[in-house]
Amino acid sequence: MKIVPTLxxxxxxxxxxxxxxxxxxxxxxDALKMEQESLPSRLSALMDEASEWDEMVVPELxxxxxxxxxxxxxxxxxxxxxxxESSLGHLSISQEDGDRWYGALNQARIALxxxxxxxxxxxxxxxxxxxxxxxxxFIRSQFYSALQSVLLEHVIE
Amino acid sequence: xxxxxxxxxxxPKAPDMNTLYGTSATTLTEEExxxxxxxxxxWNVLVFDDPVNLMEYVTKxxxxxxxxxxxxxxxxxxxxxxAGKALVWTGAREPAELYVQQLHGFQLQASLEKTSL
Numbered sequence: 001m002k003i004v005p006t007l008x009x010x011x012x013x014x015x016x017x018x019x020x021x022x023x024x025x026x027x028x029x030d031a032l033k034m035e036q037e038s039l040p041s042r043l044s045a046l047m048d049e050a051s052e053w054d055e056m057v058v059p060e061l062x063x064x065x066x067x068x069x070x071x072x073x074x075x076x077x078x079x080x081x082x083x084x085e086s087s088l089g090h091l092s093i094s095q096e097d098g099d100r101w102y103g104a105l106n107q108a109r110i111a112l113x114x115x116x117x118x119x120x121x122x123x124x125x126x127x128x129x130x131x132x133x134x135x136x137x138f139i140r141s142q143f144y145s146a147l148q149s150v151l152l153e154h155v156i157e
Numbered sequence: 158x159x160x161x162x163x164x165x166x167x168x169p170k171a172p173d174m175n176t177l178y179g180t181s182a183t184t185l186t187e188e189e190x191x192x193x194x195x196x197x198x199x200w201n202v203l204v205f206d207d208p209v210n211l212m213e214y215v216t217k218x219x220x221x222x223x224x225x226x227x228x229x230x231x232x233x234x235x236x237x238x239x240a241g242k243a244l245v246w247t248g249a250r251e252p253a254e255l256y257v258q259q260l261h262g263f264q265l266q267a268s269l270e271k272t273s274l
Contacts, residue, residue, distance in 0.1 A: 043261040046205075046268035057258050064262055102214070106264050109209045119208065145211070152213050 003147065005154040009095035018087040021080055026140060028073045031065075031107035033115045039065060039107060042114075068103040098155035105144040105151075112141045198271055200253040202246040205266040206237050218263045219245060222256060247272060 001023075002014040015021060034042075040061035047053040075091060083089025093101050112118070116134045118141065127138055204215070212234055219230035223246060236243035245267075246256055253269050260267035 039264065040261070043264075043266065046266060047257070048269070051254060051269070057261065060258075061261055065264075103264065106209065106214075110207075110264065113209050148211060148214070152211065152217065156217065 003150050005150075006092070010098065010155060011093040011150060013091050013093070015079075015083065015087070015089040015091070021076075021087065021089075023140060023143060024076045024091070025080075027076070027104055027108050027144065028069045030137070030140060030144075031069055031104060031111050033108075033111040037114075038062065039110060065103065065107055068100045069107065071097060071100040072104040093151070093155065095155055098151055102148055102151050102156060105148050109141050109144050109148075112137050198250065199247055200250045201244050201270045201272055202253050202256050202260070203242050203268050203270055204233070204237050204245050204260060205242045205268070206240075207266050210265060212238060214263075215265065218260065218265060222259045222263070 001016055001020040004012045004014065006012050013020075013024075015024075040058040041054070043061065044053040044058050075093070075097070079089060079091030116137050118138055127135060130138060204219075215234040215237060216227070216230045219225050219233055220227060223230075225233070233243045233245050246253065250269070257267045257269055
């Protein structure tokens with residue numbers, strides 16, 4: 001996979017293998033990994049009951065976070081459809097969608113961290129000792145983080 | 158509870174309505190006083206460290222939400238990173254809640270705390 005900034009202020013992702021598609025398609029499912037304890041509810045737990053956060057704010061945040069995931073899922077699905085049977089292809093992240101992509105990737109990383117508890121830093125040996133699903137999730141999380149860094153550098157103002 | 162104790166002297170099964178009304182009014186006044194005191198109080202907006210949000214992102218969010226200059230936002234972000242939390246704004250409850258709502262929208266861990274003053 002290659003990620004290239006565009007002249008319009010967005011990003012173009014060049015898909016080189018079938019695995020690249022799989023990783024991009026995994027963003028939304030990863031974000032929903034902690035569905036039983038949603039991100040808005042977990043953030044709400046930081047507030048006192050008197051603030052009525054659960055009633056007033058959580059539904060709005062749920063809509064916002066859901067919209068970010070839908071946007072990313074649709075862009076990946078459309079791009080994959082456009083590539084036909086080939087594993088090669090590309091997708092574009094417009095400057096306008098930069099915040100949604102960042103938010104969706106963040107949701108995915110927060111959920112994976114909450115589920116697997118990677119911790120702040122990992123030594124290579126430690127990562128290699130992870131069971132296969134955790135190791136694979138850790139690598140995806142690292143990729144999401146790298147894509148977020150590129151978004152911050154080239155897309156998000 | 159106090160109303161029932163007061164009324165139990167005359168008739169434990171039928172609490173005196175005047176006492177009940179009096180207590181309700183007192184409770185209401187107490188609540189009003191508490192509410193107005195809370196509104197008049199100053200509130201801190203706190204941002205907490207977490208293992209996911211990128212430092213550059215936290216800086217940008219603080220710039221966006223509070224319109225802080227880059228240097229100030231970076232300094233606050235570093236406090237979050239090193240101390241585990243940072244006090245990023247102080248003021249009335251209503252705007253403080255709006256700021257926390259925005260910070261949650263950016264997926265940062267944030268909360269409110271009444272100032273000790």
